[in-house]
Amino acid sequence: MLEEASEDMKTITFTCETITPMFLSGADQSIPELRPPSIKGAxxxxxxxxxxxxxxxxxxxxxxxxxxGTEPAQRSKVIITCPRDKNFLxxxxKDRFPQHRGNYPLSRNTPVNILNYLAYGAYxxxxxFTHAFFDEGQQFNICLRFTDEKKVDEVIKAFVLxxxxxxxxxKSRNGFGKIKIIKAIESEDNTATDITQNLPKWKDLLxxxxxxxxxxSLSSSVLLFKARDVINGTYDNALKxxxxxxxxxxxxxGDGHTYDTRRYIAAPIVQDRNAFLERHSKSYFLFLDEENGGYTGYILFVPYEYVSGISNENLKKGKSVPPDAIIKFNDATQKFNTKLQEKLNLITL
Known part of the structure; x- marks a missing residue:
């Protein structure tokens, strides 16, 4: 049952715009849908x-x-809605991405569009395309209604990130589904205030x-890599x-079928028989931001104690963590980050 929103609740309406194509749907992946449960999950x-x-x-x-939560049952203190108007998503x-070809892993030496590679799974x-999506450059509203004003700042910070x-x-870790906030209007007791300029900056939150x-989770070990140039034109040039x-x-x-080192960056769908880790997502987030009239690309590295803190449910049945796994994990991520710096700038937060 949907919770009813009281008129005197503090409400923040964010007008947003997609920066990159957004693969978002419900059970039917052929129908794109902006869903409050997906927003709450993020x-x-x-x-x-x-x-x-x-x-x-x-x-x-x-x-x-x-x-x-469910134990015990607790109602959410933030209610999410997506009002629709004539300009809604x-x-x-489209039946294809802009073309940016190159030789990439899994391509078997055949030129592959980098955007297709980054969207693999949805493409x-x-x-x-196996998933329907919303194009870049579309605007829509997301409303957050709060039953407890003490939680507003925490939720806003999470929303900005x-x-x-x-x-x-x-494919949001690969640069898709990125959004910019055009405007934020806070309303309560029949008053409305533009708080756009008061929103926290995403770099400060890191x-x-x-x-x-x-x-x-964010820590003092987070690294932020930045493209060396602002790219004018469309999003795809910066994402490339x-x-x-x-x-x-x-x-x-390693190549597309070598997993000994690759498993420490992200465990792939298909693994060798000796793999001990279940599938897990990479600690890297690719994204774009609009700067100086163009787009700047970033890669955020969010390390965590994945191997040393691993629990049994993250291990394949009958497997145990090898004694040198932590060393290999740290070596793999350090090597990966060193290679990123050959193409991007490591910036100080």
Missing amino acids: LRFWWRALNGHLSLEELKKQESEIFG KPST DYREG MCYVGGLGS KTTNPKSKFT VIGDAYIHARKNM
Whole structure:
């Protein structure tokens, strides 16, 4: 049952715009849909990323207090809606991405479009798009209504990171589903205030003295890589720059069918028989930001104690963590980051 929103609730309406195509849908992946549950899931992720200093028990407790939980049943203190108007998101009618060809892993020495590679899963080399999506450059509103004003600042911080660094939908770690905030209007008691200029900056939110935790969260070990040039024109030219940098580093993890080192960056769908890790996402987030009339590409490295903090459910059945796994994990990520710096600038947060 949907919670009813009281008229005197504090409400923040964000007018947003897609920077890159957004693969977002419900159970039917052929129909793109901006879904409040998907937005709340992304907000939860980035709220956790901001609070890695908490113990796991306290983290779960506070997360349930804000976003709702089941044990015991708790209502969410933030209600998310996506009002529709005549300018609401329209499904894409495109059947291909702009072409940016190069020789990439899995291409078997055949030129492959870098955008197709980054969207692999939502895009199939033989079938084309397997997921419907929304094009870049479309505007829409997301409304957040709060039943507890003490939680507003925390949720806003997570929302900003979700938009700019995280994104919405499939392949968001590879640069898709990125959003910029055009305007933010806060309303309460029949008054409305433009708070756009008061929103936190995403770069400021990355700054923290927290140590690494056992899950993806921001810490003092975070690294931010930046493209060396602002790219004018459309998003795809800027996404190609950071995509090329990622592939440059990726190639040094072995070829498409070698997993010994690659598994420490991200465990792939198909693995060798000796793999001990279950599938896990990479600690790298590719994204774009609009700067100086163009786009700048970034890659954010968010390290965490994945191997040393691994739990049994992250291990393949009957497997154990090799004694040298932590050393190999650290060596692999250091090597990957060194290769990224050959193409991108490492900037100080």
